[in-house]
Amino acid sequence: MGGFFMAQNKHADRFSSTGFIMSAVGSAVGLGNMWKFPYVTGQYGGAAFFLLFMVCLVLVGLPILLAELAVGRGGRGNASSSLTKLSGSKSWGALGFLSVAGSFFIMSFYGIVAGWTLHYAVLSFTGELFSTQDYAGLFGRFMNSWLPIGWQLVVMLVTALVLIRGVSEGIERFNKVLIPSLVVLLLLLAVQALSLEGAGEGISFFLKPDFSKLTAESALVALGQAFFSMSLGMGTMVTYGAYVQKSQSLGKATIAVGVGNVLYALLAGLIIFPTIFVFSIEPTQGAGLVFIALPAAFSAMPLGAVFGGLFFVLLAFAAITSAVSVLEVPVAYASETFGWSRPVAVMLVGLLCFLAGVPSALSLGEDPWLSFGGRALFDWVDFVCSNVVLPISGLVITIFAGYVWKGVADEARLSQAWFRIWLFMLRFVAPVLVLLVLLYYAGVIRI
Template structure:
């Protein structure tokens, strides 16, 4: 077994494979699943896009997910130290550990703004439950959202409450914190999602939603749509954030990594499609625009719920769903940083989590201010690409367009070319030479090309 800095006995292990899968699916299912994937599928060919997306998942996302889980389970440590352990085992340059440092930087920055956006949902749950949007006009709903964004105090407060929830779960450990949370939150998420699909089928225009999502239009499939499908597949399952490496480090050696990766990707895609069936019938029934992006959740849907029977109840359930999906992701996003801290100087989990959470909250204030007091400040405005990019836009661009694809590319190269075939075969437990050869070929050639295409498209 590879070993790196710190002790391989520092961390707890998952109590069962099913709990690990629930946690990993919870990590993958986030705010983007609730609007980005369904909308992208709808405007990009419906079922035709879904087919392209599934091919991208199989050829790009799943091979890298398997690689990340393998790095974690083989190293049994945080991302930087697992990379270092495997590099030493392979006789490679120890500088590979900097890929793990990239992972930690990415998750820290992502958590800082993810918590702010999740805080919006936190603020909307009581508003919906009290019928605040019942009968409200589109202008009134839009004004309500604009007023929220214009208030740094309210944004910072909701950001703080959400971060405290995240820190509270992670600080008490894997079994008492994360496992207990996902055992409750993931079934709750599924129940709420099914409830909302049922409500949408009764109160909304399900026929239009089904046509939007699943009517195949192959004429819309071009190189741009294929690129979009690859990018969506890559980001949707939380590749290159280090959280799958971290969760993999807690996995039992008997768990099958290949089938686990397929389950994670399959569940993530299913939740995204169900979200579309919960949202778009309401949008179409009210003659609203499905192309609103993030505004779909915080402007378009409150308008729809405000005009529908039992809209206050089901609107509150919807924002609880958004909040739950955000929490299951945020605890996974914070865990790699805490895992690394536990391995150094005997730092206890509680203080490590509080320090990391407080630092991410402070960093998140840059995102808070980007919507109000810094809204007119464009730090890199001298460059055409960033002419109107706020601090939040720049952080989002740096993580999503640079750190994550570059990290994913390097993970594929490291496991495909640096780690020996003997080591990877042993960790995967694949006796079938054909399956192993297919996975390794995909990881070495197809996945890096797909990710490199996404990376170049983002920076050129």
């Protein structure tokens, strides 16, 4: 294998216990929690959906997360080589490569959206964002310019600078600064949102369950949200698992990451829902909610420019902590497979990823030349990666850990009772539920 990854092992460039948990939480909490979570929660039942999401997190998210971490630490390699090493078969390695490719293309469009958050943070703090009332026009003009590509490049450079420094000096140190900062921003914005006059209606919608709103579709969407919100299927947790010390309890780490993910989603809801109810904003607007409707709400608040700026900084922090983990997957693969040094791997993979994202960024403008089948190229890449590649990759890990890998018990190191429960979930519950997610989001199941 390549020289870099062997050097990683030789010099034991590993996470500390705290650093790993912060980095894993940073990977799991991203734009989806602040952007997609309020959207689907508002659409599929409010507090009842949130409770269903937590149940699905226990049934799907936590078992697969633990499996990915165990595979990574057991294989001490990237998302592909770990499966090859543990199974003794290149076929499993080829299946593992699917998550590597998925991460590469996810980063190609995730960096674009992360760039939007940086741009809007600057617009908010400079006051330019609130110099107009035409927020839809402002967003449209931005999307039809070359600025998204410039901000995408900024995101890629920041991510690359973190990764070049390695695991303990780069990824861990970065997350040890940004994750506490993220918590502070979340708390500040939550207090501000909860103090708005009329915020009680939004709090009630988010925290008071109405189970009559739940449907079969709600259950499938909650399953998907539980799966996607934990960064599963991307190879990120397998890759991070390779950097975890043997003394680390993977069971406790899995619980910590799951709790961190739920708390982040909870605080995000306490920011978004009071705000949108006070200002009569429809919570099911997708991108329009964050970049069109919420700026209008901030403009009507006291110190709106400050809180608006903090909100977009929060989004940017969440986006970049996830971007670091996503880009690390193809970087680790390239380093190990081709023997590249970390700086070379980061620069080459980062450049290729940026170039792959440029057509997606351009496809979101008014010119339809990069749109086909009723979707922009950006949406196609998002759809295929998120709704097809990630669930398939999640199924691969679930089946591998549940049925193929004989050393899974030694690596997971759970008590006998908990191991039996976990293995049952991996073999009989999680695969069925992830398959349902795959069939639903791919459009095979329609409700």
